[in-house]
Amino acid sequence: MDAGGFRTQCDEVNYYDTSDRVCLNSSATSELLPIAAMSDELLSSWQKLARNAAEPNVFYEHWALNPALEHFDTEPQLSLFLYWAGLPNKSDLLGLLPIGPFRQFGSWPVPFVQNWTHHNSFLGTPLVRKGFENQFWTVLFEQLDATSWRGFLHIRGMTVGGPLDQALRSVCVRQKRRCDLVHSEARALLESNLDADAYYAETVRSKKRKEIRRQAKRLGEMGEVTYSHVNGATGLDAWIDEFLQLERRSWKGQEGSALDCSDDTRPFFCEALTGAACSGQLERHDLRLDGKPLAMLVNFHSAPGSFSFKTAFDDDYARFSPGVLLQLENLKILGQPDIYWMDSCAAEGHPMIDSLWSGRRHIGRFSIELKGLSRTAVFRGVRLGEGLMAHIKKREIIDISQVKL
Structure with a gap:
């Protein structure tokens, strides 16, 4: 041609x-x-x-x-x-x-x-x-x-x-x-001029906020709960391995849709995260209990926007909603001056993220x-x-x- x-x-x-x-x-x-x-x-x-x-x-x-x-x-x-x-x-x-x-x-x-x-x-x-x-x-x-x-x-x-x-x-x-x-x-x-706390209070109804506080308290009674937020490539290989293992143990692994279930998606995920880190566009979040990951999240930044690419959580701790707790930490993206919005990359009507983010992207x-x-x-x-x-x-x-x- x-x-x-x-x-x-x-x-x-x-x-x-x-x-x-x-x-x-x-x-x-x-x-x-x-x-x-x-x-x-x-x-x-x-x-x-x-x-x-x-x-x-x-x-x-x-x-x-x-x-x-x-x-x-x-x-x-x-x-x-x-x-x-x-x-x-x-x-x-x-x-x-x-x-x-x-x-x-x-x-x-x-x-x-x-x-x-x-x-x-x-x-x-x-x-x-x-x-x-x-x-x-x-x-x-x-x-x-x-x-x-x-x-x-x-x-x-x-x-x-x-x-x-x-x-x-x-x-x-x-x-x-x-x-x-x-x-x-x-x-x-996710798009707002409010800070994370104000957005959470305005978007999530009080009854649900009360339930989330209860779940966080009960999880804290089981051991030391820590949150981490990392940009760049520090410890990336080990973090990727943990993410793939966590996702494979979840319902996605049972259905065969986890990234680690395929010889195509596994290397794609590893190389994409490594490339994003080298370009300064990777953000990683995780929630851990006594050092064990319960929920992990991958964001890709491209100012003025960001994309919430992949998340994984431990089904054994589902009663504590670790994925929701980690997404509350993710609301802090509202405080980054160069990022105006974040695309959830989620399916329409997603029950978890739709209850936390009020904006919609068509x-x-x-x-x-x-x-x-x-x-x-x-x-x-x-x-x-x-x-x-x-x-x-x-x-x-x-x-x-x-x-x-």
Whole structure:
């Protein structure tokens, strides 16, 4: 596939760090770089992009995406879409998205193009330089329209209502390109101007706070209870081993979904945490009873946001709610001046975190029409089929005559 390029005028954007200003003063270019062709030459540009992204997404940063691509199955034609201010690797990187063709859309044998995620990736929002959101989508569509990839574009796991969503809809309207939000869910978000104590008092009802105090007191009667909070790589290898063992002893281990149950997820977890620590983006919490871990928590920071990636707790102590007690310690993130919000990365309606965090973040899947008669036919056929299935399953009441073709 040939890399597409276009010429544009200079756009100058104000950033928090003036050394990270960028100007399109030459021909901007885009490319679909095969995963096998990735090299360390991309690293510094990738890091700079992540620092200045319109929306943080740690799962597409190099230290999280590289081990995922190495250890998890990928489609043969999976590529990195890269949008450059000028020549590749000779200019600023303005956008990045792992993307490729797929042959099966859910249960339907329908070809389509999609951003790549995996079971331990909880966000699919592209990494795009702040101020270049519209240009990113324009160039991506231009690139995909020119490929031989069949079907429509599907973006999964993108923040609804954020800068990338707004730019996507704007570009599609301008290009008369159909774009549908086909699914969304709300997951817990921690965001407030209050400090940890005030937020806890305002968010959690008094009866539940009383019960949590009782559980903490009873746990304290069993031995010495300690909390630790560590940034960086100090003692990381031993801590990772403890986390994996704790999670495997839990219900996740019994169901086979614990990270340590798979030869793919285990090394991914170890390498992602090590990479995050080296990048200064790892935060670890744990709660211990006489030195024994009862609950452990992994956060990934990417200012101004943070992501609560993984948590594990000892089921034998479930009556003391060690996971809840540790999450109360995690509320102290509200006091960090560079972090404005934390994404729970939890499923919608999660009973524990939803009771502690009052904010909600909407994450959605978008289907976008690509140019070409056959692509349009596939897109509209799938959308009609989804509308009919929704009606049949009574997920919503629709008038079939109003389904757009």
